[in-house]
Amino acid sequence: MKTDCFASSSSGNAYKVSSNTEILLELGIPVNKIMKGGSLPPFALLTHEHNDHAGFWKEYAGLGGKIITSKGTADALGGGDCFMTIESFKAIQVGGLEIMAFPVVHGVPEHLAEQGERAVADPFGFLISDGEKTLLFATDTVNIFYTFQGITNFLIECNWDEETISPSTHETHLAWAMDSHMSLKTCKEFLKRHTKSAEEVILCHLSAKNARPEKMAKEVKAIVGVPVGVCGKSGGIKFY
Numbered sequence: 361m362k363t364d365c366f367a368s369s370s371s372g373n374a375y376k377v378s379s380n381t382e383i384l385l386e387l388g389i390p391v392n393k394i395m396k397g398g399s400l401p402p403f404a405l406l407t408h409e410h411n412d413h414a415g416f417w418k419e420y421a422g423l424g425g426k427i428i429t430s431k432g433t434a435d436a437l438g439g440g441d442c443f444m445t446i447e448s449f450k451a452i453q454v455g456g457l458e459i460m461a462f463p464v465v466h467g468v469p470e471h472l473a474e475q476g477e478r479a480v481a482d483p484f485g486f487l488i489s490d491g492e493k494t495l496l497f498a499t500d501t502v503n504i505f506y507t508f509q510g511i512t513n514f515l516i517e518c519n520w521d522e523e524t525i526s527p528s529t530h531e532t533h534l535a536w537a538m539d540s541h542m543s544l545k546t547c548k549e550f551l552k553r554h555t556k557s558a559e560e561v562i563l564c565h566l567s568a569k570n571a572r573p574e575k576m577a578k579e580v581k582a583i584v585g586v587p588v589g590v591c592g593k594s595g596g597i598k599f600y
């Protein structure tokens with residue numbers, strides 16, 4: 361099971377999992393940047409409706425792509441035949457992959473809610489299994505309140521680090537990060553419960569200002585003891 365990153369940040373996200381079947385994770389950048397001359401996987405998973413994750417769903421649907429997501433996310437995006445909605449903890453089969461969704465927590469901070477920002481409808485994380493390996497994909501969530509058995513691969517948000525807060529970060533932006541994105545501390549606590557089965561950890565959706573990739577990778581590696589990669593804002597994964 362291989363994970364590719366095409367973009368990873370609050371300005372755009374797209375990843376691909378390749379095993380016996382290829383599947384896209386998120387559609388937050390133009391589709392031609394995902395294809396890069398290659399073929400386009402026929403299915404994509406969406407965690408939630410924010411633009412940096414779903415902004416290019418219409419372009420993908422126009423090319424015949426099917427989008428697997430929660431009913432809440434599909435409705436928030438306007439719905440349509442391209443959506444295949446799934447419920448949490450009910451596995452479905454896509455080619456040779458078994459996909460199961462679980463609820464995550466992606467709040468809207470008070471100051472943005474007051475300005476009319478809608479609550480996120482029904483955000484999901486996903487477990488993707490090919491029968492041999494299982495990938496957990498979770499981003500834009502303050503925490504994951506579950507412990508899963510047998511997760512070998514992780515593509516998990518590590519957005520901010522309380523020891524790396526840039527003084528230039530506006531306090532409302534910081535409140536937003538703290539209410540809706542996973543910190544290094546939380547990410548480490550979650551991974552600590554999953555070290556038995558972990559074989560590879562990739563950190564994604566890092567804040568530009570409040571995260572140091574190498575520091576995060578080293579601290580995570582000290583816990584999991586397996587290769588730890590960090591997704592680049594414009595794609596690629598650097599392993600430490």
Ligand SMILES: [Zn+2]
Nearest residue numbers: 369370412500
């Ligand atoms: Zn995001």
Ligand SMILES: [Zn+2]
Nearest residue numbers: 408410466500
């Ligand atoms: Zn989001």
